[in-house]
Amino acid sequence: MTDRKHVDFSGIYCGIKPDTGRFRLAPTAVGWKSSEDKATIIPSDDLKKMSWIRAARGYQLRVTLKDGGVSKFDGFKSEDFEVLKDTAKLYYKIVVESKELSVKGWNWGKTDFQGSNLVFNVSNKTMFELPLAQAIGANKPGKNEVSINFVDPGQPAPEGVNPREIDELMDVIFYVPGTVPKETENNEDEDADEEEVNADMVFYETVKSKLEFSQMTTENIVQFQEVLCLTPRGRYNIDMYQDFLRLRGKTYDYKIQYSSIIKLFLLPKPDEVHVLFVIGLDPPLRQGQTKYPFLVFQFVREDEIDVELNLDEATMSERYDNKLLKHYEAPTYEVISTIFRSLAGRKVTVPGAYRSHHGAHALKCSMKANEGYLYPLEKCFLFIPKPPTFIPLNEIGVVTFSRVGTSAGASSRTFDMKFHMKSGNDIQFSSINREEYANLEDFMKQKKIKIKSENNEETIITYTDMDDVMEDDDDNYDSRKKRRTEVRMPDLDEEEESPDEDFAPDDSGSDVPEEYDSDVQGSSAGEGEEDE
Structure with missing residues (x-):
């Protein structure tokens, strides 16, 4: 519907909002209003240019503001272009540009920063845009690589949307090779060859600055x-x-x-x-x-x-x-x-009433190959720093202690502890000082956690136990070696009492040639020479 005061279009989306509304062009402003009375109004004095682009939801009218901001309105039909073009020229003296998108499918091109948007161009045509205002972070996962993160897994979906029915962009990684000239205040040509920096660092710093600008709406x-x-x-x-x-x-x-x-x-x-x-x-x-x-x-x-x-x-x-x-x-x-x-x-x-043997709030132990501290707290166990492991007390089924009895050996100075969780998972900690057992057992009993000891359990050798084990192995090895020596010595004496008459190392007339002898030949050849 058109008249002299304004032009309206129905069924139009504003940005990424899921509901549609009515879009209006008026001499004083451009506006959009949804059925829920959510409105977006742009004064005509703030308009800089308008573009017409094919989008996922029909055609899109992109409005660029003088301060660099961009507003997007989707859902137009192809026949709406002429009406928009004539109205924008009449009301705002702006020519609506029709832009084509790149559909080559290439993954290399050039990037351009337009306001808070990152535009990826291929052959001077836009392939896609990334709204950096919605990004949550950027990092460098590798050499010449820059990653931009948008959505964390687990982030709640928009209201009224089933999370299983939507797809969201989570990460985009750019590969930026080569170097670029470094921007300096004084344009001197003396050190022109040295004033170069990696292109990926320049791109990364630019993305970070855009993120800071879009996120810092208020002072910290x-x-x-x-x-x-x-x-x-x-x-x-x-x-x-x-x-x-x-x-x-x-x-x-x-x-x-x-x-x-x-x-x-x-x-x-x-x-x-x-x-x-x-x-x-x-x-x-x-x-x-x-x-x-x-x-x-x-x-x-x-x-x-x-x-x-x-x-x-x-x-x-x-x-x-x-x-x-x-x-x-x-x-x-x-x-x-x-x-x-x-x-x-x-x-x-904060820590509760638990104290270790030395009066600390935590006990030292190992989780696989990582050493750390296990904090018995009022409602959970927490192992830090790596990997941080959170164990709620109400999810623990049984705790098994290994190598804590006399059968484990008096020389063992540490014991192991395994949490059997109700979910079926097992979490094991090793190399716990034996002096910590009494306080740890009292804590378990106060929290009414089931305890089980396995003295004859096959244990894992830890670094703190290697010295004792090696000493035992050395003693066993010496005893075995002694027994073997005592058994074999009589045989060696008997062999010395019966000399070998055929063995004559100094006899030059021996007819058995050695392998390293240069005159060694086959037996048949030797016999032939003797006959001659």
Whole structure:
């Protein structure tokens, strides 16, 4: 329907929204309104250009704004192009450009950054676009490679959409070879050959800057510099915002929603020097194909920090119920755990009443080839730092102790412990100091966990037991060697008493040639020479 004041089109989508609405062109603005009264209005003074492109849902009218932003409207029909073209020229003095997409199927081309969008062009035609405003992170998985992450597995689907009926883009990896000239302020030609950098690093930094620009709609509340992370290994800057946090490292950059944080632990390390802060995530953090459901940060207990939060009094009172302070000057681990507890809205779990033989909150052990600490907490066991293993007490069926009785040998200084979970999985810890058994057994009994001992069980040799085992093996070897020697000595004496009359090493007339003799020949040839 057309008249002198505006032009309307029905059944139009706005961006990636699932519902349709009515699209209108008016002399003062461009607008879209859904059946649920959700509206998008663009003033005519902000319009820069318009493009007509074939899209998945019919044809698309792409509106580019003067500030670099892009709005997309899908669902047009092919016959709507002439009406849009004439109306845009009449109302806004803008010529609607008709663009063709590349359908060659090539996977190599050139990239172009248009506002917050990354455009991939093949033969000067657009093949696809990536909205970096919806990306959650970027990293470098390998040499000359840059990965852009969009959706975490496990992220809830949009309202009213069955997650099994939708497909979502999760990752895109670009291979960027070669080098490019380095941009410098002074254009000097003296060091032109040396002023080159890897093209993948330039591309990676550009993507990161676009992510920061699109995600930083508000200023960060606080920032922590160079925080040591044990799992995954590295140092990260932690930027905390009202709804999410960002981990920025030299290789990886992540955006984590506070809604993904499900557990927080603050655990003192048995060395009495460090404190561990553990963050449980669902969905987990991903680095390539590796998933990290827990982040383990380490702090020095004596280190202190002096920070001021970028929040006003009204926000701290209304949104955070005065659980945050404007200024903090305290140990670093206390400040970070307090801020995480308020922003994520999760309780911070600390050690309970358990104490090891040495008075620590954890006991040292090994999980397969990894050494770490096992924390018996009030509602779970937690093994850190690698691999972080969470064992709820209510999911434990039976705990089996191995090599704890006298039959295991008095020389054994360690024992093993295996958790038989109700789900059918087994989790085993080894190389536990024998002195820890009494306190650990008391803890199990207090929590009413079933215990079973297997003294005659076939055990796994650990490094701490290798010395004892090697000593026993040496003793056994010496005794066996002695017995063998005593048995064979009489035979050797008998052989010496009966000399071999045929053996004559100094007899030059021996008719048996040696293998290394150069004059060795066959027996028939030797007999022939003697006859001659």
